[in-house]
Amino acid sequence: MTARRSTAWIVPTLLLAGCAALLIGSLRSSLFAQQTISGLANGGIYASLAVALVLIYRATEVINFAQGAIATFTTYVAWQLIDWGLAYWPAFICTLAFAFAFGFALELVAIRPVERRGSQLTVVIASIGLLILVEGAVGYIWGNDIRFMPAPFPAHIYRIGGVAFSRQDIATIAISIASVGVLWLLFRFTKLGLAMRAAAVRPEAARLVGIRVSWMLSLGWGLAAVLGAVAGMMAAASPSVLLQPSMMDGILIYAFAAAVLGGLESALGAVIGALAIGVTLNLLGSYVSWITPQLLLPAAFVLMLVVLLVKPSGLFGRTTARRV
Amino acid sequence: MALLALRDVDARYGQVQALRGVTLTVESGEIVAILGANGAGKTTTLRAISGTVRRTGTIELDGRSLARCGPERAARLGIAHVPEGRGTFSELSVWENLRLGAHTRRGSTKGDFARVLEYFPWLESRRSQQAGTLSGGEQQMLALARAIMQRPRLLLLDEPSLGLAPLVVSEIFRIVRELNEREGTAVLVVEQNARTSLATASRAYVLEVGAVAYEGASADLRERDTIRRSYLGY
Numbered sequence: 441m442t443a444r445r446s447t448a449w450i451v452p453t454l455l456l457a458g459c460a461a462l463l464i465g466s467l468r469s470s471l472f473a474q475q476t477i478s479g480l481a482n483g484g485i486y487a488s489l490a491v492a493l494v495l496i497y498r499a500t501e502v503i504n505f506a507q508g509a510i511a512t513f514t515t516y517v518a519w520q521l522i523d524w525g526l527a528y529w530p531a532f533i534c535t536l537a538f539a540f541a542f543g544f545a546l547e548l549v550a551i552r553p554v555e556r557r558g559s560q561l562t563v564v565i566a567s568i569g570l571l572i573l574v575e576g577a578v579g580y581i582w583g584n585d586i587r588f589m590p591a592p593f594p595a596h597i598y599r600i601g602g603v604a605f606s607r608q609d610i611a612t613i614a615i616s617i618a619s620v621g622v623l624w625l626l627f628r629f630t631k632l633g634l635a636m637r638a639a640a641v642r643p644e645a646a647r648l649v650g651i652r653v654s655w656m657l658s659l660g661w662g663l664a665a666v667l668g669a670v671a672g673m674m675a676a677a678s679p680s681v682l683l684q685p686s687m688m689d690g691i692l693i694y695a696f697a698a699a700v701l702g703g704l705e706s707a708l709g710a711v712i713g714a715l716a717i718g719v720t721l722n723l724l725g726s727y728v729s730w731i732t733p734q735l736l737l738p739a740a741f742v743l744m745l746v747v748l749l750v751k752p753s754g755l756f757g758r759t760t761a762r763r764v
Numbered sequence: 765m766a767l768l769a770l771r772d773v774d775a776r777y778g779q780v781q782a783l784r785g786v787t788l789t790v791e792s793g794e795i796v797a798i799l800g801a802n803g804a805g806k807t808t809t810l811r812a813i814s815g816t817v818r819r820t821g822t823i824e825l826d827g828r829s830l831a832r833c834g835p836e837r838a839a840r841l842g843i844a845h846v847p848e849g850r851g852t853f854s855e856l857s858v859w860e861n862l863r864l865g866a867h868t869r870r871g872s873t874k875g876d877f878a879r880v881l882e883y884f885p886w887l888e889s890r891r892s893q894q895a896g897t898l899s900g901g902e903q904q905m906l907a908l909a910r911a912i913m914q915r916p917r918l919l920l921l922d923e924p925s926l927g928l929a930p931l932v933v934s935e936i937f938r939i940v941r942e943l944n945e946r947e948g949t950a951v952l953v954v955e956q957n958a959r960t961s962l963a964t965a966s967r968a969y970v971l972e973v974g975a976v977a978y979e980g981a982s983a984d985l986r987e988r989d990t991i992r993r994s995y996l997g998y
Contacts (some may be wrong), residue, residue, distance in 0.1 A: 640865050645851035650839030650868035
């Protein structure tokens, strides 16, 4: 108890210090400001996917390795809809609806039968199977060529005090944060959200008050797939990712690292972790000359390893007070 | 017709048979106790009723078979089961715990909250407290309050006195009696604390190794020597 109280100030202080450093750097150098913003945009993409991972982890204590592949698949669906002539935003909305149904159905068909019989390890293996299957399906249906996903907004540069921000970056940040925010509102303020949280923390007790726990898990998969679709559509529009079957592989690793950094159980932690990783890696890549893009993914791995070794509960891992 | 009727109910955990042909009834508006030693099958009887354990035999609520009902369905049919360990959603707030009690119902729950506060006025000032930080007695009362939110026809209580101070136990049983009198809720309570439960219940069943060994009116059971010696200790 005393130990926890004496360390409680560390995380907020670190975050505040980090924010202050970014702000000061941005005020002094316009390049720094630009790199921070595009780092935040990357972080926003990681955040959507990381929250999707947290959503499923909290309900079943299983990491869904197929989350990235599902996101890729839904992004291809968006591309297909646009290719058939739909405008971007209608296609965006249809894709979210499709993603929900897709995630829901995958849980129903591939995870639920395994979960009923096996352990958490079986579910993990099933999710790896899904990863291979879904990614294979993408290649089978759409081929392995790189395609160009249109951006939601026409290219435009805002200039504020000599600093140029791309509209794409700003929109990515806004859309990612908004989608996570809507999900938070759903969980915090609706009856359904409450039932989903109850099913996640105490499934047996939840069933006794009449909650259909297995449907809550399917719903969770549906919502996670929606977040993944948002991440996928934002990522595909970015010139450094583009639309290809393996586009989410790297992003999934960053999202893992973000979720682990945030403590795996905390959505807020995952968002902060994702933004921190996005900004840090982008600044490292642009200011430290020997860090090439090839080193960024290993850097995320190292970060994950360090967190797991030093503070396995992450920055925001919940330590629940419980009296018996 | 009885509100709840069990006939020849068997239940097993893997190889271990926990219930052997249990037959019991609860009339509507009645308080019935199940007594017995550890491992006699008291908890399993409640779990058989709410569908949280595999069972065979006849279980009927108002003449309607519960054989194919899991706990979600049983809850919707009007059975509120307060399980061993109270089923507190420790990570959620007191208020959210109560809200979950009304999960199966549509529409406003304002009236239900008001009703619950009549029984437990202290809940109002603790509404946003994390439920896991309540004391054991408070958690037991919260579990009872959550069950009241379910507006059950039948309340299943599993060892409400477990680990609680005598004063708290008598408060809890007082509330159970009040609930029974005011709302006409039938109660089936499992207890090790035979003295308190016999004082509250009108009838009781005594389980031994998964089967009903004795049954009768509480007053009669209290008079029987074997029961007095084994379960009441005087």
